[in-house]
Amino acid sequence: QVQLVQSGPEVKKPGASVKVSCKASGYTFTNYYIHWVRQAPGQGLEWMGIINPSGGSTTYAQKFQGRVTMTRDTSTSTVYMELSSLRSEDTAVYYCARVASIVGGDYWGQGTLVTVSS
């Protein structure tokens, strides 16, 4: 069965970076894009960007340009999202989701809580 398993919670200080992983299984990794979405406490969903695991191409939301990097490792079917220069407003649950063309996110990871606090 399709699964996306994310890495565990993180606590970071302002100015630091965080790297969240998302390991895919149960399907052909390179056939589906992965997008990253975050949700601040009590807030809505915010789209961060998308990666094509086949070639590694990425598209990021303008808001995160220069601070976010999405990569993939095809040997382990894992995608990574690194966010740098963290500030308190980056405290959120970060989700990865498999995207099938115009379908949207049909399978989601369990979420990773990133807390930014001094």
Next chain:
Amino acid sequence: DIQLTQSPSFLSASVRDRVTITCRASQDISSYLAWYQQKPGKAPKLLIYAASTLQSGVPSRFSGSGSGTEFTLTISSLQPEDFATYYCQQLNSFPYTFGQGTKLEIK
């Protein structure tokens, strides 16, 4: 960026009620719209894609309609497990923006 505006933001309803949530796009997105349900502490769940196609395994009481700039999600007969927050998302162009959400509460 394409803005999505959901209405209402909060909705109070009873079991067996019929409810409709609207999502308006700031520009034409054809039928590239998905609807999600999210419960507290859980990841979103895909309900509808391509504006009106029911995702596999989703109960038939959920339906979607619309194209262009106006879309609706309808739940024909609310069940206790349907009380949650609902989001629309456009997949027409990057960034793939979400609506602000509609919280559906028990009356």
